[in-house]
Amino acid sequence: MDPRFAPIENWIFDLDNSLYPSSTDLFALIDSRMGEYIQELLGCDAHEATRVQKGHFRDHGTTLAGLMADHGIDPQDFLDFVHDIDLGRLSPDPELVRLITGLPGRRFVFTNGDSRYAARVLGALGLGASFEGIHDIHACALIPKPRPESYRSLCDRFAIDPTRALFVEDMAKNLAPAKAIGMTTVWINNGSEQGGHGADRSFIDVEITDLGKWLREIARETV
Numbered sequence: 001m002d003p004r005f006a007p008i009e010n011w012i013f014d015l016d017n018s019l020y021p022s023s024t025d026l027f028a029l030i031d032s033r034m035g036e037y038i039q040e041l042l043g044c045d046a047h048e049a050t051r052v053q054k055g056h057f058r059d060h061g062t063t064l065a066g067l068m069a070d071h072g073i074d075p076q077d078f079l080d081f082v083h084d085i086d087l088g089r090l091s092p093d094p095e096l097v098r099l100i101t102g103l104p105g106r107r108f109v110f111t112n113g114d115s116r117y118a119a120r121v122l123g124a125l126g127l128g129a130s131f132e133g134i135h136d137i138h139a140c141a142l143i144p145k146p147r148p149e150s151y152r153s154l155c156d157r158f159a160i161d162p163t164r165a166l167f168v169e170d171m172a173k174n175l176a177p178a179k180a181i182g183m184t185t186v187w188i189n190n191g192s193e194q195g196g197h198g199a200d201r202s203f204i205d206v207e208i209t210d211l212g213k214w215l216r217e218i219a220r221e222t223v
Contacts, residue, residue, distance in 0.1 A: 092126030
């Protein structure tokens with residue numbers, strides 16, 4: 001192991017566009033479902049639904065948080081609807097499974113989605129047995145990243161010392177609260193939508209473009 005990461009005991013990974021490439025464009029399917037949900041909720045056309053959805057994502061961190069704040073929707077109804085997608089674009093990645101399960105210490109998924117959806121994605125990637133826990137939006141009391149409360153709830157739930165934790169995430173802005181509590185931060189700059197919004201070197205320790213390649217590098221394997 002690269003000695004820079006020897007103190008790390010807790011390896012925390014975002015789910016979407018982090019544990020699989022953004023080029024898979026799985027989130028486009030979720031985007032489409034969110035648009036359908038908003039059209040039905042507000043009785044608007046697709047263009048207006050997209051405007052509303054992106055505005056909530058920008059202002060509240062997630063579309064769900066914005067719809068809850070402005071329209072009082074049932075969060076589980078929304079999550080069940082938008083996550084009802086075909087995961088056929090994903091396939092098992094045995095090399096990534098090997099690299100992640102070979103990390104020393106505990107491994108977690110930290111997502112603004114729900115655990116049922118996360119479990120489906122992990123299963124499709126062959127990573128279903130690779131993590132000690134999934135900290136989802138319900139475990140965060142419906143308070144999404146990048147709100148600091150969600151990071152505290154993660155650490156409290158799993159007794160994580162943030163100074164001995166590393167967080168991998170494709171949305172740069174979601175790394176700022178992690179850095180603030182002492183986590184080592186890794187930004188996957190892979191071209192995901194709004195991934196670079198708010199990126200700042202003050203809270204990004206490592207920038208990568210390929211998760212598997214980086215894991216091989218820090219394991220001191222030949223790439």
